[in-house]
Amino acid sequence: MSDAMTNAAAHTMRDMGEADCETVVQLDGVTRRFGSTTALEGVSLHVPRGTVFGLVGVNGAGKTTLLKHVLGLLKAQTGRVRVFGLDPVADPVGVLSKIGYLSEEKDLPDWMRVDELVHYSRAFYSSWDDRYAEELRQAFELDPARKIKQLSRGQRARTGLLVALAHRPEILVLDEPSTGLDPIVRRDILAAIIRTISEEGRTVLFSSHLLDEVDRVCDHVTMIDQGRIVLSGELDRIKGSYHCLTVRFDTPQSGPPTITGALAWQGARHEWTAVCNGRLGSLQAAVAQAGARIVDQRAPSLDEIFVAQVGRECPASEEGE
């Protein structure tokens, strides 16, 4: 292949990269303080159309605050927020009519019946699809005459999901949708995410601390910690740039080795294991330089990358609730 052709191919590849995709949600340098607490610090992110965009971080990292800016529920103190090119604070109707939203609290009016809520919600959206709403109601086995107050946690989440989906939104925004739910309802939510993006051009933005869910459904992942973005990119690229290496020394070591790119060592004496960030070739060279050899090498899970990058664990289970 000639150089010219290689360049042309490389150029085409770049054109397919995220920079050229249409951005549906855009945050630039958003900072938000509540009193002396900084909830978001210089957060910039671009959500391309047609992707599933995952926002991960521990509780209190700033995920909900970030999503509230997207929904126009909070105004950026510094920086700029655009959804479909519109300012969600200045044009709430234009923005919210295109968003389906499900919050962690699933805050629904307790005194309404399921059918009343559906009837009430449809008035807000010109794109409401009655047939789809009924299809979802049956699939979720929701009794229309039931009071929302009387619904189980899972049925409540399904009701919220129905309202979020039935107007066929351009973007589905889910804030910790799986928190406190049983596996069957979680399945419904993941299936809803997948169905939403299977429909041409629709986008999903969701926050979660359940990294195996994020791993399954996301194209893009942004890790946020203490209001700052610590890692952001295409999931495949992120996963490709981390390696879990176990290295072995001939003589016992009193402490972990120093290798550029290694994030946190575990081990003792002869053998040490770390999630490392960088090209495998450079890491191999660095290990050899340190006088050790690699005895095991594998791709880390997203969970392991998160722990290594943030320095503490994302709570994997719902037990403390």
Add this chain to the structure above:
Amino acid sequence: MQIHITSNDGVPIYLQIVNQVKYLVASGRLAPGEELPPIRVLAEQLLVNPNTVARAYRELETAGVVTKRRTAGTYVSRRGSPLDRRERLRILAGRVDALLAEARQMDVPIDQVLELIRRREEAMQRGANEE
């Protein structure tokens, strides 16, 4: 088509699909000419991103395991892998080297490794016959 996805071991999901389809084809549980589920259907079944399934199908197509028929779906190739013999042996040699290295590390003699390979082959054949 029975595929199991795990998020715990770091193997990319598209690769898990590719490997398991290859295994299903090798063990005869997917027959030549058989249709694979459409991307959306498999994505919803496995609860994974449809782009991931699409990527797995593309890889399988490049590897010659499946063929895409225009507008009609994805089918298991009739003639098996189109890779030429030398290329196939080259790929296998890499896997064998890794296996031998591991066996040496674990002090398993070569005779036992060969015996194990035969036993696994028989198990795979039995799996095929159970269909």
